Amino acid sequence: xxxxxxxxxxxxxxxxxxxxxxxxxxxxxxxxxxxxxxxxxxxxxxxxxxxxxxxxxxxxxxxxxxxxxxxxxxxxxxxxxxxxxxxxxxxxxxxxxxxxxxxxxxxxxxxxxxxxxxxxxxxxxxxxxxxxxxxxxxxxxxxxxxxxxxxxxxxxxxxxxxxxxxxxxxxxxxxxxxxxxxxxxxxxxxxxxxxxxxxxxxxxxxxxxxxxxxxxxxxxxxxxxxxxxxxxxxxxxxxxxxxxxxxxxxxxxxxxxxxxxxxxxxxxxxxxxxxxxxxxxxxxxxxxxxxxxxxxx
Ligand SMILES: Nc1nc2c(c(=O)[nH]1)N[C@H]1C(S)=C(S)[C@@H](COP(=O)(O)O)O[C@H]1N2
Ligand SMILES: [Mo]
Numbered sequence: 594x595x596x597x598x599x600x601x602x603x604x605x606x607x608x609x610x611x612x613x614x615x616x617x618x619x620x621x622x623x624x625x626x627x628x629x630x631x632x633x634x635x636x637x638x639x640x641x642x643x644x645x646x647x648x649x650x651x652x653x654x655x656x657x658x659x660x661x662x663x664x665x666x667x668x669x670x671x672x673x674x675x676x677x678x679x680x681x682x683x684x685x686x687x688x689x690x691x692x693x694x695x696x697x698x699x700x701x702x703x704x705x706x707x708x709x710x711x712x713x714x715x716x717x718x719x720x721x722x723x724x725x726x727x728x729x730x731x732x733x734x735x736x737x738x739x740x741x742x743x744x745x746x747x748x749x750x751x752x753x754x755x756x757x758x759x760x761x762x763x764x765x766x767x768x769x770x771x772x773x774x775x776x777x778x779x780x781x782x783x784x785x786x787x788x789x790x791x792x793x794x795x796x797x798x799x800x801x802x803x804x805x806x807x808x809x810x811x812x813x814x815x816x817x818x819x820x821x822x823x824x825x826x827x828x829x830x831x832x833x834x835x836x837x838x839x840x841x842x843x844x845x846x847x848x849x850x851x852x853x854x855x856x857x858x859x860x861x862x863x864x865x866x867x868x869x870x871x872x873x874x875x876x877x878x879x880x881x882x883x884x885x886x887x888x889x890x
Contacts, residue, residue, distance in 0.1 A: 638715065639715065640703070640715050640716070640717060641714035641715050641716060641855075641856055641857050642857050643782075643783050645714060645856050645857040646714055646716055646782060646783075646791065647663060647788050647790060647791060648660065648663045648790075649714075649856055650662035650663060650790045650791065651708065651710075651804065651805070652666065652752075652790060652792070652809055653752050653757050653758055653762070654743070654744075654750035654751075654752045654753050654760075654762065654809075654810075655669075655750060655751060655752050655790070656751060656752050657752070657757065661752075662789075662790035663788075663790045665751060666789035666790045667789060668749075669749050669750070669789045669793075670749065671690075671789065671793045671794040671810070672690065672794070673689065673690070674689070674690040674794050674795070674812070675687050675688060675689045675690065675692075675812070676688055676690075676693065676726075676795065676811060676812060676813065676814060677812065677813050677814070678726075678727070678729065678730040678813075678814045678815070678816075679730075679813065679814075679815050679816075680736070680740070680815035680816040680817050681732055681733045681735045681736035681815075681816040681817060681818060682730040682731060682732050682733065682736070682816055683730075683731040683732075683733060684730070684731065685730070686729060686730050688726075688729070690794050690795065693726070693778075693780075693795065694780070696729075697721040697725055697726065697778075698721065699719040699720055699721050699780055699781065700719070700720070700721065701717055701718065701719055701784070702717075702718050702719075702720060702777055702798075702800075703715060703716070703717050703718070704716060704718060704798060704800040705800065705871055705872065706798075706800075706804045706807070707803060707804060707839050707853060707867065707871050708803065708804040708805070709803040709804065709805060709833070709837070709845060709850075711848065711850070711852070711853055711854060711864075712853060712854045712855070712856050713853045713854070713855055713856065713867075714855070714856045714857070715855075716782055717782060717783055717784070718777065718779045718781070718782050718798055719779065719780055719781030719782060719784065719785075719787075720777035720778050720779035720780060720781070720798060721777060721778055721780075722774055722776065722777055722778075723771055723772070723776045723777060723778050723797065724771070724772040724773075724774065724776070726778060726814075727739070727771060727772065727814070730816070732768075732816040733816070735818045736768060736816035736817065736818065737767070737768060737817070737818055737819070737820075738765055738766065738767055738768060738816075738817050738818070738819065738820055738821055739765065739766050739767075739768060739771040739814060739815070739816060739817070740763065740764075740765045740814070740815040740816075740817050740821040741763065741764045741765065741766075741797055741808045741811055741813070741814055742761050742762070742763055742808075742811065742812060742813040742814075742815070743761050743762035743763075743808050743809055743810045743811055743812065744761060744810045744811075744812045745760055745761035747760075758824040758825070758827075758828055759824040759827045759828065760824075761812075762808055762809070762824050763808075763821065763822070763823050763824045764797065764805075764806055764807075764808040764821075764823045764824070764825075765817075765820065765821035765822075765823055765835065766799065766806070767820075767880075768816075769880055770799070770880060773876075773877065773880070775799075775800055775801065775873060775876060775877070776797070776798070776799050776800075777797075777798050778795055778796070778797060778798075778811075779791075779792070779795065779796050779797070779798045779807075780794060780795050791809070792807075792808075792809025792810050792811075793809075793810065794810070795810070795811055796808060796809040796810065796811060797811060800871055800873060801838060801839060801870040801871045801872075801873040801876075801877045802836075802837045802838055802839060802871075803837045803838075803839055805825055805833070805837065806823075806837050820835055823835065825837075831846055832845060832846055832847070834889065834890040835889070836881075836886070836889045836890060837890070838870055838881070838886065838890075839867060839868070839869070839870055839871035840869060840870070840886055840890070841866065841867040841868070841869060842869075842886075842887075843886065843887055843890050850867060851866065851867060852864035852865060852866055852867055853865055853866075853867050
């Protein structure tokens with residue numbers, strides 16, 4: 594696996610950022626940062642280097658090791674690709690990746706990905722609001738939740754030959770969470786196409802929830818009436834609930850969620866405090882205002 598050719602450092606990238614964005618034909622580029630993300634003058638607010646973002650991954654379809662996705666996904670075929678939107682909709686639709694690229698201009702969003710395992714990275718994603726895609730299908734009044742399914746392809750994905758998770762990988766959001774403007778579909782990072790190990794050609798990114806909500810390689814989105822059971826809920830309901838909001842006050846049954854290790858900062862650097870809703874409390878807490886977040890974890 595060679596990644597050196599495509600590697601770019603944050604510094605280089607930011608010098609050439611405007612140029613990149615022009616080359617990609619991006620219509621708009623905007624930063625959507627939690628106000629808190631860059632307010633602390635600590636190292637934790639730096640962008641994580643491309644090499645860490647693309648070599649330290651969770652993508653169980655390719656194995657459970659952090660190095661497995663980069664090592665085993667390079668030949669994964671992502672073209673042609675399409676997403677079907679079905680379930681409680683007036684008319685089921687299927688959009689090809691080409692349709693999606695033409696219809697939804699991408700913008701840059703710098704979001705911190707906080708894994709439930711206790712580490713985080715700050716990643717400049719390229720994507721567009723999920724609500725734009727969902728609005729293409731007309732959900733019926735019965736629709737209350739949105740279910741996401743990753744691709745099922747055990748021939749190409751060695752991890753799917755073993756019952757590690759309930760394949761295909763499934764995740765879910767309440768409709769209002771899915772429609773929130775911070776929730777995006779990602780098609781790139783650092784101004785480039787999304788690498789296979791990060792969920793090419795298209796993945797979800799919900800910045801106030803733990804990383805596992807952000808399903809990779811999505812092929813199907815369904816509007817449903819009942820709360821869907823995600824693959825993680827199914828594998829360990831005590832550890833993984835439906836909501837999965839980043840919440841430093843609710844421990845994982847086996848470890849604390851109060852702090853996180855920032856990937857790439859070096860082994861000696863201290864863990865940093867984890868912020869409520871990953872720093873987006875102001876933007877999203879109204880979604881949960883009457884809920885006991887210890888019960889709905
Ligand atoms: N299809 C699929 N999506 C997935 C996963 C997975 O195993 N399969 N892992 C999740 C977890 S646990 C995390 S932390 C993030 C990691 O994303 P990254 O590798 O781009 O950092 O992807 C999430 N999306
Ligand atoms: Mo994760």
